[in-house]
Amino acid sequence: MRKFNLLVVNEWVKMAKKRSFVVPYLILLIFPQVLGYIIHSVSPDSIASAAGFTREMLLPTGMGQVMTILSIIGTAGIVAKEHSRGTIKFLLIRARSRTAILASKYVTVLLYVLSLTAVAAAAIFLSGMIWFNTGGGETGVADILLALLYGCIYSFVYVTLAFMLGVLTHSTGVAIGLPMFLLTMDKIVIYRSFYKYFLFPNLDLSVYGSGQQPPVPGMTPGFSVLMLAVYMAVFLLAGFLVFRRRDVA
Secondary structure, three states: OHHHHHHHHHHHHHHHOOOOOOHHHHHHHHHHHHHHHHHHHHOHHHOOOHHHHHHHHHOHHHHHHHHHHHHHHHHOHHHHHHHHHOOHHHHHOOOOOHHHHHHHHHHHHHHHHHHHHHHHHHHHHHHHHHHOOOOOOOOOHHHHHHHHHHHHHHHHHHHHHHHHHHHHHOOHHHHHHHHHHHHHHOOOOOOOHHHHHOOHHHOOOHHHHOOOOOOOOOOOHHHHHHHHHHHHHHHHHHHHHHHHHOOOO
8 A cells, every 4th residue: 555655646746746736726716716706796695605605616517617627637648648758668667557557646636636626615715704794694514515525526527537538548638628528518408318327417416405406307316426436437447448458668
C-alpha cells in the first residue's frame, strides 16, 4: 500500500507543477462571490438563506457543471500526455504493474475532483454568508451534504469517461472535447422507455431528492445508482484492459 501511495503522490506532484494548476481553484473561489452578488442584486428574495444558496449551487444544475468542466480539463491529459511526451515508457519500466500505475492515476483524478469540490463548497458557503440571510430557511446540513454527494457523483462519472477516452485514444483533445460535448447535451430527454438505460437521464440524482418526477417514468434512485455503477465499471474495465495490453514501444 505504501508503494501505491507513493505513486499517487508522484502523480499529484506532477499535476501540481503545472503553471495552470491553481487556475481552477481561483475560478472556484471567485465565481461564487460574483454569482452571489448578481443573484442578490437581481432577485434577493429567491434565496432564503446561506445554506439554501450553498445547496442550490452545489447541485449538478448549479455550479456542479462548472466543477465538472474544470475537473475534465484538469485531468483529461493525465494519461494521454504521458503518451504524447513519451514519458509513459519511463513509468512502465519501473517495478510497478501497469494496473497499479493506471490505478494511481485514476485515484489522483478522483482526489483532484474532491479537492475542487471542497474549495467550491467553502467558497459558495462564504458567498452565501456574505450576500444572504445567515439564519432561517429550511435547508440543513444534511441537505447540503446530499447536494455535495450529488455533485461529486456527477463529476466522478464524467471524469471517469474522460479518463477512459484518454487511455483509449491517447488524445487530450478527445478526452476533453467529447465529455464536454456530452455534458452540454445531457439535459436532453427522449421520452421513450428504453432511454432510462442510457447514461444521461441517470446522471442527476438530485431529481429524486427534490421531489421532481424522474426524466423517464419507472426510474428510481436505486435504478439510477445501478446504471451509473455499471457505466463507470464499463469505462474503467475498458481503460484498464487496453492499458494493460497495448504496446507502447
